[in-house]
Amino acid sequence: MTKEQFIQGISNGDIKTLSKAITLAESSIASKQELALQIIEHFGPQKNTFRIGITGSPGVGKSTFIEAVGSRMAGNKKEKIAVLSIDPSSAISQGSILGDKTRMNQLSSLENVYIRPSASGNQLGGIAKNTRMAMLLCEAAGYTTIIIESVGVGQSETEISKLTDLFVLLLNPGGGDELQGIKRGIMEMADIVVVNKHDGDQKRLAEITAKEYSLALHLKLKNKNSWTPKVLVSSSLYLTGIDSFLEKCSDFNNHIHDQWKKVVRKEQMKYWTKKNIEYLLMSKIDGYEEQINQDIDSGILPERSARNILE
Amino acid sequence: MTKEQFIQGISNGDIKTLSKAITLAESSIASKQELALQIIEHFGPQKNTFRIGITGSPGVGKSTFIEAVGSRMAGNKKEKIAVLSIDPSSAISQGSILGDKTRMNQLSSLENVYIRPSASGNQLGGIAKNTRMAMLLCEAAGYTTIIIESVGVGQSETEISKLTDLFVLLLNPGGGDELQGIKRGIMEMADIVVVNKHDGDQKRLAEITAKEYSLALHLKLKNKNSWTPKVLVSSSLYLTGIDSFLEKCSDFNNHIHDQWKKVVRKEQMKYWTKKNIEYLLMSKIDGYEEQINQDIDSGILPERSARNILE
Numbered sequence: 001m002t003k004e005q006f007i008q009g010i011s012n013g014d015i016k017t018l019s020k021a022i023t024l025a026e027s028s029i030a031s032k033q034e035l036a037l038q039i040i041e042h043f044g045p046q047k048n049t050f051r052i053g054i055t056g057s058p059g060v061g062k063s064t065f066i067e068a069v070g071s072r073m074a075g076n077k078k079e080k081i082a083v084l085s086i087d088p089s090s091a092i093s094q095g096s097i098l099g100d101k102t103r104m105n106q107l108s109s110l111e112n113v114y115i116r117p118s119a120s121g122n123q124l125g126g127i128a129k130n131t132r133m134a135m136l137l138c139e140a141a142g143y144t145t146i147i148i149e150s151v152g153v154g155q156s157e158t159e160i161s162k163l164t165d166l167f168v169l170l171l172n173p174g175g176g177d178e179l180q181g182i183k184r185g186i187m188e189m190a191d192i193v194v195v196n197k198h199d200g201d202q203k204r205l206a207e208i209t210a211k212e213y214s215l216a217l218h219l220k221l222k223n224k225n226s227w228t229p230k231v232l233v234s235s236s237l238y239l240t241g242i243d244s245f246l247e248k249c250s251d252f253n254n255h256i257h258d259q260w261k262k263v264v265r266k267e268q269m270k271y272w273t274k275k276n277i278e279y280l281l282m283s284k285i286d287g288y289e290e291q292i293n294q295d296i297d298s299g300i301l302p303e304r305s306a307r308n309i310l311e
Numbered sequence: 312m313t314k315e316q317f318i319q320g321i322s323n324g325d326i327k328t329l330s331k332a333i334t335l336a337e338s339s340i341a342s343k344q345e346l347a348l349q350i351i352e353h354f355g356p357q358k359n360t361f362r363i364g365i366t367g368s369p370g371v372g373k374s375t376f377i378e379a380v381g382s383r384m385a386g387n388k389k390e391k392i393a394v395l396s397i398d399p400s401s402a403i404s405q406g407s408i409l410g411d412k413t414r415m416n417q418l419s420s421l422e423n424v425y426i427r428p429s430a431s432g433n434q435l436g437g438i439a440k441n442t443r444m445a446m447l448l449c450e451a452a453g454y455t456t457i458i459i460e461s462v463g464v465g466q467s468e469t470e471i472s473k474l475t476d477l478f479v480l481l482l483n484p485g486g487g488d489e490l491q492g493i494k495r496g497i498m499e500m501a502d503i504v505v506v507n508k509h510d511g512d513q514k515r516l517a518e519i520t521a522k523e524y525s526l527a528l529h530l531k532l533k534n535k536n537s538w539t540p541k542v543l544v545s546s547s548l549y550l551t552g553i554d555s556f557l558e559k560c561s562d563f564n565n566h567i568h569d570q571w572k573k574v575v576r577k578e579q580m581k582y583w584t585k586k587n588i589e590y591l592l593m594s595k596i597d598g599y600e601e602q603i604n605q606d607i608d609s610g611i612l613p614e615r616s617a618r619n620i621l622e
Contacts, residue, residue, distance in 0.1 A: 273613040278596065
């Protein structure tokens with residue numbers, strides 16, 4: 001496909017073309033990435049898009065929650081919703097040991113919804129690099145709300161918060177140790193905290209947990225968006241708490257307004273420039289494989305070998 | 312302190328000198344890192360050390376488990392045990408929102424035990440970079456067993472597995488979703504899986520969980536060490552399962568034998584050379600701050616700006 005065909009297809013909101021363009025962006029071949037980049041540059045920045053990052057530990061129910069939220073959003077036919085799901089590939093095997101369940105069936109059947117699982121090819125900070133380009137392509141294709149889902153691991157939360165306007169943290173019910181042990185820095189990034197599984201046996205526990213987080217968060221000043229993080233409960237099972245979540249999203253979107261969003265996105269772009277430099281530099285290290293092997297075989301320390309190679 | 316004083320102190324097993332040397336290794340000042348490197352190079356590789364990596368989600372009870380295991384190990388007075396604890400600093404604040412409990416009090420009071428919490432200064436893959444140097448310094452000071460503890464986030468597990476001979480994964484009791492949702496690739500790295508909290512209400516659940524993981528792991532072939540991962544239960548509270556854990560550690564150490572350990576460690580060193588190159592390259596990006604700002608302000612995409620800067 002030519003660049004013009006891509007542009008034509010994406011302008012028409014053609015999902016197959018969009019998917020192919022994202023595949024270009026995810027490619028490790030420089031010329032394909034370049035083509036994807038040119039397509040994005042053609043469209044330029046899109047106005048009035050809303051980018052939501054949703055993260056949480058494995059098992060917290062992200063997919064079900066997004067299915068519920070996305071379906072509700074898609075009820076407004078003027079909205080087009082894209083869900084990009086970042087899935088850190090295994091360093092050794094390519095899959096989970098017990099296989100993956102089929103996800104977000106209902107949501108993916110809706111006409112104004114596009115779902116794209118985005119494998120992270122590169123371990124070196126590249127988790128969300130391609131996701132940014134995928135997001136821009138979705139926006140070019142007219143998607144107004146972009147939901148980026150990420151499993152709650154390591155840097156990926158930081159990266160998701162650098163990609164999105166609104167950062168949502170999903171939690172399991174349960175206080176005590178968990179409140180104590182929560183990964184540092186993640187809480188500070190959240191604009192909305194949702195304690196999920198507010199149902200069945202865990203209903204009361206979810207409420208207690210929400211209360212505790214709410215108190216803890218109110219001890220802090222407003223976050224980077226001059227916004228006091230909101231803490232909610234929800235049940236993706238019984239679809240409770242979804243409306244009030246959407247309300248808070250909308251409040252947040254009004255709160256940050258376009259001017260501030262522009263400022264924040266600019267800051268984010270500076271971050272991504274560095275990430276991209278990093279990524280491109282990393283891909284050059286491969287050329288030194290033999291030198292590295294020789295150094296290590298002759299008993300030179302890794303820290304010394306690295307210094308020598310760079311000199 | 313001069314290089315000679317450091318070497319003298321470390322040779323004598325002086326803990327204060329060791330701590331100062333690790334601080335050098337953790338420094339962001341090149342000359343200090345260089346000094347640490349020279350000290351390590353002076354001592355060269357140590358024989359008969361055993362490196363154990365222990366990881367698990369926040370709240371799983373890593374510290375209590377290590378306290379129990381370390382104390383038991385330290386009962387053998389011929390052994391010297393060092394515990395290095397990797398603690399990913401917050402990207403925003405420097406601490407957890409509810410503060411940190413004092414950890415491993417009992418263990419730290421033992422004479423043949425050295426405990427060092429190692430903050431990860433750099434986000435870009437540098438999580439365990441300094442830990443490697445800290446580990447080598449501990450080995451130089453005569454520590455024979457090095458336990459590296461890491462909170463179970465993102466890349467840190469991969470990195471811990473690249474630092475150690477034996478990789479231990481601590482899990483909470485609980486199957487179903489959790490078994491489903493476990494982070495991909497981590498299970499495949501484990502040599503020993505310990506289901507903790509095998510006590511009180513959770514005793515039976517811990518057993519069921521261990522059974523499930525055991526079945527799942529036996530569906531797989533032997534791992535990279537030609538070793539079938541072992542699954543155990545333990546209670547750090549009642550100190551059960553600690554002896555059988557130590558037994559498995561010893562079985563594993565006999566299984567891998569010195570020749571294979573040497574091969575694995577060489578492979579690991581190649582990994583760390585690349586990591587170090589990465590880290591050193593990253594520190595150069597800072598010089599392009601202004602160029603990046605200019606590009607973004609004039610509407611150039613991050614992906615384009617990165618390419619331009621590298622050219």
